[in-house]
Amino acid sequence: MELPKEYDHNTLEEKWMNTWQDSMYYFDWDSNKPQFIIDTPPPYPTGNFHIGNALNWCYIDFVARYKRMRGFNVMFPEGWDCHGLPTEVKVEEKHGITKSQVSREEFRRMCVELTETNITRMRKSLRRLGFSIDWSNEYITMEPAYFGKTQRSFVQMHDCGMIYQQNHPVNWCPRCETAIAFAEVEYDSRSTHLNYLNFDKLKIATTRPELLAACVAVAVNPDDERYGDYVNTEVKVPVFGHNVRVIADKNVDPTFGTGVVMICTFGDKQDVRWWVEHSLPLRKAIDKTGKMTELAGKYKGMGTTECKKAIISDMKESGLLYKQEDLPQNVGLCWRCKTAIEILSERQWFVKIKQEDILNTANEVTWIPDYMKVRLENWTGTMEWDWCISRQRIFATPIPAWYCSDCGKTKVAKEEWLPLDPTQTQPPESCECGSSQFRGEEDVLDTWMDSSISALHVSGWLSDHPLLLPAQLRPQGYDIIRTWSFYTILRSKALLDKRPWDTILLNGMVLGEDGHKMSKSRDNFVIPEEVIVKHGADAFRQWAAIGGTTGSDIIFLWKDVVAGSRFLQKMWSIVRFSLPHISDKPASFTPIDLWLISKLNRLVKETTEKMDAYQFDETFKAIRGFAWDILADNYIELAKSRLYGEDGEGKQAAQYTLFVAIETISKLLAPFLPYFSEEIYSHIKQESIHLQSWPDVNESRIDAGAESTGEMIKEITSAIRRYKAEHGMPLNASLKEIEIYSTITDASDIAGASNSTIRLRPGTPDFELVPREIKPNMKVLGKTYRNKAKSIAEALVNADMKLSDIGSITIQVEDEEITLDLSCFTIEKERLLKGKAVDILEAGNSTIVIMR
RNA sequence: GGGCUCGUGGUCUAGCCGGUUAUGACACCGCUCUCACACAGCGGAGGUCCGGAGUUCGAAUCUCCGCGGGCCCA
Numbered sequence: 001m002e003l004p005k006e007y008d009h010n011t012l013e014e015k016w017m018n019t020w021q022d023s024m025y026y027f028d029w030d031s032n033k034p035q036f037i038i039d040t041p042p043p044y045p046t047g048n049f050h051i052g053n054a055l056n057w058c059y060i061d062f063v064a065r066y067k068r069m070r071g072f073n074v075m076f077p078e079g080w081d082c083h084g085l086p087t088e089v090k091v092e093e094k095h096g097i098t099k100s101q102v103s104r105e106e107f108r109r110m111c112v113e114l115t116e117t118n119i120t121r122m123r124k125s126l127r128r129l130g131f132s133i134d135w136s137n138e139y140i141t142m143e144p145a146y147f148g149k150t151q152r153s154f155v156q157m158h159d160c161g162m163i164y165q166q167n168h169p170v171n172w173c174p175r176c177e178t179a180i181a182f183a184e185v186e187y188d189s190r191s192t193h194l195n196y197l198n199f200d201k202l203k204i205a206t207t208r209p210e211l212l213a214a215c216v217a218v219a220v221n222p223d224d225e226r227y228g229d230y231v232n233t234e235v236k237v238p239v240f241g242h243n244v245r246v247i248a249d250k251n252v253d254p255t256f257g258t259g260v261v262m263i264c265t266f267g268d269k270q271d272v273r274w275w276v277e278h279s280l281p282l283r284k285a286i287d288k289t290g291k292m293t294e295l296a297g298k299y300k301g302m303g304t305t306e307c308k309k310a311i312i313s314d315m316k317e318s319g320l321l322y323k324q325e326d327l328p329q330n331v332g333l334c335w336r337c338k339t340a341i342e343i344l345s346e347r348q349w350f351v352k353i354k355q356e357d358i359l360n361t362a363n364e365v366t367w368i369p370d371y372m373k374v375r376l377e378n379w380t381g382t383m384e385w386d387w388c389i390s391r392q393r394i395f396a397t398p399i400p401a402w403y404c405s406d407c408g409k410t411k412v413a414k415e416e417w418l419p420l421d422p423t424q425t426q427p428p429e430s431c432e433c434g435s436s437q438f439r440g441e442e443d444v445l446d447t448w449m450d451s452s453i454s455a456l457h458v459s460g461w462l463s464d465h466p467l468l469l470p471a472q473l474r475p476q477g478y479d480i481i482r483t484w485s486f487y488t489i490l491r492s493k494a495l496l497d498k499r500p501w502d503t504i505l506l507n508g509m510v511l512g513e514d515g516h517k518m519s520k521s522r523d524n525f526v527i528p529e530e531v532i533v534k535h536g537a538d539a540f541r542q543w544a545a546i547g548g549t550t551g552s553d554i555i556f557l558w559k560d561v562v563a564g565s566r567f568l569q570k571m572w573s574i575v576r577f578s579l580p581h582i583s584d585k586p587a588s589f590t591p592i593d594l595w596l597i598s599k600l601n602r603l604v605k606e607t608t609e610k611m612d613a614y615q616f617d618e619t620f621k622a623i624r625g626f627a628w629d630i631l632a633d634n635y636i637e638l639a640k641s642r643l644y645g646e647d648g649e650g651k652q653a654a655q656y657t658l659f660v661a662i663e664t665i666s667k668l669l670a671p672f673l674p675y676f677s678e679e680i681y682s683h684i685k686q687e688s689i690h691l692q693s694w695p696d697v698n699e700s701r702i703d704a705g706a707e708s709t710g711e712m713i714k715e716i717t718s719a720i721r722r723y724k725a726e727h728g729m730p731l732n733a734s735l736k737e738i739e740i741y742s743t744i745t746d747a748s749d750i751a752g753a754s755n756s757t758i759r760l761r762p763g764t765p766d767f768e769l770v771p772r773e774i775k776p777n778m779k780v781l782g783k784t785y786r787n788k789a790k791s792i793a794e795a796l797v798n799a800d801m802k803l804s805d806i807g808s809i810t811i812q813v814e815d816e817e818i819t820l821d822l823s824c825f826t827i828e829k830e831r832l833l834k835g836k837a838v839d840i841l842e843a844g845n846s847t848i849v850i851m852r
Numbered sequence: 853g854g855g856c857u858c859g860u861g862g863u864c865u866a867g868c869c870g871g872u873u874a875u876g877a878c879a880c881c882g883c884u885c886u887c888a889c890a891c892a893g894c895g896g897a898g899g900u901c902c903g904g905a906g907u908u909c910g911a912a913u914c915u916c917c918g919c920g921g922g923c924c925c926a
Contacts, residue, residue: 003888005888005889006891187925187926269926330853330926369857371856371857372856374855374856375855375856375923375924375925377855378854378855378856378924378925379855379924379925382854382925382926478856478923478924479923479924481924482924482925508923509922509923511922515921515922516922517922517923546865546876546877547864547865548864548865549865549866552857552858553857553858553922553923555864555865557863557864557877557878559863559864559877559878559879560864560865560877560878562878562891563877563878565891566891569889569891569892570888570889570891570892572888572889573888573889573892574888574889575888576888576889577888577889578888579888617865617866618866621866621875621876621877624876625875625876632888632889633893633894636888640887644887718894721893721894722894722895724884724894725883725884725893725894725895729884732886732887733886755886777871778871778909778910779871779910780871781909782871782908782909782910783871783909785909786908786909787908787909788909789909789910790909790910791909792909793909
C-alpha cells in the first residue's frame with residue numbers, strides 16, 4: 001500500500017487519539033518494574049489549558065514516554081487544583097450575585113459545577129496534545145476523596161504541634177476580606193507623599209498619616225545626637241491625643257525624613273518587627289474591610305484613602321502638616337485583585353516553618369537546572385513569620401475545627417471523622433467543659449494546603465496501596481518554587497519525615513513572539529488549540545522540545561512550529577520512499593550500510609544519555625539531524641542504485657539497513673511525536689509503538705573504521721554532486737569516466753549515486769604531490785611547549801615544507817633547535833596533474849579524477 | 853535595593869568543566885522540476901560570540917568591572 005504524498009496531521013492525529021486505550025498508560029501498583037512516579041502539577045481549572053502549561057506537560061510527556069520505553073513503571077497522574085478565589089469571582093459574575101447573597105452550601109455547589117465544566121474542557125485539550133496521562137490516577141482537590149486527605153494532613157500536623165492558632169499580624173486583602181500568605185503578596189512601585197508633621201516636641205515624616213490613630217511609639221536612631229534627650233520620654237500624638245514613648249532603635253535611618261519615625265500597628269512589615277522587639281501595645285485603626293475603626297474618632301468608617309485625604313487636609317489647615325515631598329514607594333498588593341494589602345492582627349491558623357528542615361530536604365533533591373535551588377534557599381532565608389494557612393473564603397477545604405459555644409475552646413476534628421465541613425456538621429463528642437454546643441470554623445484553608453500534598457497523594461499516602469514516596473520527579477515552572485516546591489518539601493518532611501521527590505525539573509516561562517510574557521493585553525497571546533488546528537499536536541510538541549534549553553525561558557515562534565511540520569513532511573517522504581524497499585531479513589552489509597548502522601547506534605547512545613539528562617532540545621535535534629542529513633540526504637541517495645537494482649545480497653543489505661533505520665528512528669521519535677511515530681510504526685508492525693522498548697545500543701556496531709570509510713564515500717559522492725552542480729549539469733547526468741584514488745574497496749554505491757562509471761585505483765595517482773600549507777596543531781603544541789607554543793607555531797608555518805618528507809620538521813626557535821613530529825602539525829597537500837584533460841577533486845582523503 | 857539568569861550572523865538558537873573551519877532553524881542570494889520529498893535538493897553570502905580589563909601559550913567558554921534584557925523577591 002502506498003502512502004499518500006502528504007502527511008495529513010489532522011486526520012491521523014484524530015484517528016490515533018480515538019484508537020488508543022487509556023489502559024496503555026496505567027500505573028501498575030503491583031509491578032516488579034522500577035517505579036517512576038511523576039508528581040505532576042495540578043492546573044487550576046480555568047477552562048483553558050495555557051501554553052505555559054502545555055510546555056510543562058510536553059516535558060512531562062517526553063519523560064513519561066521515554067521512561068516507559070526504558071522499562072519503568074511510570075505514573076503520569078493528572079490533578080486539578082480547584083479551590084480558590086478566581087472561581088469564586090467567576091461564579092459571582094456568571095450568576096450575577098455576591099457570595100453573601102446565597103448560602104455557603106449553595107455558593108460552593110455553584111463553584112463545583114463551574115469547575116466540573118472547566119475540567120471537562122481541559123481534559124479534551126490534554127488528550128488532543130497526545131499526553132500519555134494515567135487517567136486511573138486522576139485527582140480533584142475539591143472532591144472528598146482528596147480534601148479528606150488535606151484535612152487529615154491538617155489534623156496530623158496540628159496534633160504534633162506543627163499547626164497552631166494565634167493572634168498575629170497577617171497580610172490582609174481588604175477587598176477579598178481574607179488573610180493571605182507572603183507568597184501571595186505582589187509588589188508594585190507607586191508614588192506617594194512623604195508628610196512632615198509637627199509631632200508634639202518633635203517633627204516626624206510619614207507616608208501614612210491616616211495611621212496616626214494606630215501610632216504606638218516614636219523611634220529614633222540611638223546614635224542620632226539631635227534626639228538623644230527625647231529617648232524614653234513621652235510625646236503626645238497629634239489629633240488623637242494619646243501619649244506614646246520615644247524609643248531608640250538602630251534600624252531607624254537618620255537621613256530619612258526628619259530622622260524620627262512613628263510606629264503604627266501596622267503600617268508595614270518593619271512596624272511588625274519593632275512591635276515584637278519592643279513589646280509595644282496594639283492599636284487597631286483599620287478593620288477587616290479596610291475601614292477606619294472607632295479609634296479613628298471622627299474618621300471612623302472612612303476607607304484608608306478617604307481618611308488619608310481628610311486627615312491631611314485637616315492637618316494642613318491646623319498647621320500640623322508643614323511640608324510634603326514626592327516619594328517613590330513599593331506597595332504590597334494582593335496577587336489576585338491587585339488591591340493594596342494591609343497588615344492586620346487577627347486570630348489565624350499557622351504552620352510552623354522549620355527552615356533547617358526545608359534546606360536539608362532541598363539538598364536531598366536533585367535540582368535541574370541546579371542553580372534553581374538557590375531561589376528556594378534565598379526564599380527560605382527571608383521568611384519572617386510562619387505560614388498563615390487560614391483564609392476567609394468559601395470555596396476551599398474547610399478547616400475541620402469548632403469553637404465551644406460555652407467555654408470558647410477550639411476543638412479540632414479527629415482523623416476518623418473526616419472529611420467534613422464544620423459549618424454543616426457538629427462534632428460527635430462534647431467539649432471538655434461538657435457542652436455540646438459548637439460553632440463551626442468558617443475559615444478555610446489556603447489552596448497550597450491542598451496542592452502541597454500532591455506528591456504524597458500520588459505516592460499512595462492514606463490509601464490501600466503501599467506508600468511509594470519519594471516520587472521520582474517533580475516537573476514545574478520556576479515561578480512557583482517559593483510556593484509549590486517550598487510547601488511540598490515542608491509538608492512531606494513534616495508529615496512523613498521524607499523528601500517528596502528524587503529530582504525536581506524546572507521549566508522556563510513561555511514568552512510571546514515579541515519576547516515578553518504572554519498576555520491578552522499585549523496581543524502576543526497564543527493558545528495551544530490554535531496551533532494544533534494549523535499544524536497538529538506533533539508540530540507543537542516539536543516546538544516545545546527544540547524551542548530552548550530545558551529550564552530557560554522559551555519564546556513561542558510560529559516559524560518553529562512550521563519547521564516542525566516540515567520535518568514531519570520530510571520524515572513522511574522518507575518513510576513513503578522506504579516502505580516498498582524495506583525488509584527485516586538481515587544480509588551482509590556493504591561499507592555504506594556499516595557506516596549508517598554505526599552512526600545509528602551512536603545516535604541511540606547519544607539520545608539515551610541526553611534523555612537521561614532531560615536535554616530534550618539536544619535529543620530531538622540529534623534525531624532530526626540524523627534523519628534528514630545522514631539518512632535522507634546521504635544514505636538513501638547512495639543506496640538507491642542497490643534498492644532499485646537487481647535482487648541480490650547488496651539489495652537485501654540495503655533493504656535491511658533501511659528497515660533498521662526507520663524502525664529505530666520511529667522509536668526514538670515516539671516520546672516526542674506520539675501520533676506521527678505511531679502512524680509510521682503501524683506500517684511496519686501490528687503493535688503500538690508506545691508499548692515498545694527504547695532501542696538498545698549495539699556497541700559492537702559503533703565502529704570508527706566503518707564510519708571513516710563511509711565518510712569517505714559520502715564525501716566523494718557529494719564532491720561529484722557539487723562538481724555537477726558547478727558545471728550546470730543535472731545531478732543525474734552521467735559522466736564519461738571517473739577515477740578514484742582511495743583506500744576504499746567498493747565504489748558501487750558511488751557509481752550508482754553519481755550515475756557514472758567508476759574506476760578505483762590504489763595508492764597515489766600519477767600526479768605530483770605538492771605540499772601547500774603547514775597547519776600547526778595547537779592542542780599538542782600548547783600542552784607541550786606552553787609559552788613557546790606561539791613562536792613555534794609561527795616558525796612552523798614558515799618552515800620549508802620539503803623538510804616534512806621524513807615525517808618530522810626541525811625548526812629554530814629562539815636559538816633552540818626543536819624537532820616536531822607529525823602529531824604537532826598537518827600538511828595540506830595539493831595534487832597537480834600532469835597535462836591530462838581531466839578535472840581533479842579532492843574529497844575524503846581521496847583524489848577524484850573526472851575525465852572530460 | 854537584593855538574588856538568580858541571559859546578552860552568539862537579519863531573527864531565534866546550540867556550544868559555555870578553555871584548543872571545533874562557532875551548531876541548527878527561519879529569512880536572504882544563485883542553480884536544479886533528479887524516478888520519496890519544490891513544505892525539496894545543491895551551492896553561496898552573512899558573526900569584533902554586548903563593552904572593557906584580567907588569568908592563560910590559547911577565552912564565546914574562567915575571573916572582575918560596566919552596559920542592557922528577563923524572572924523571582926525586598
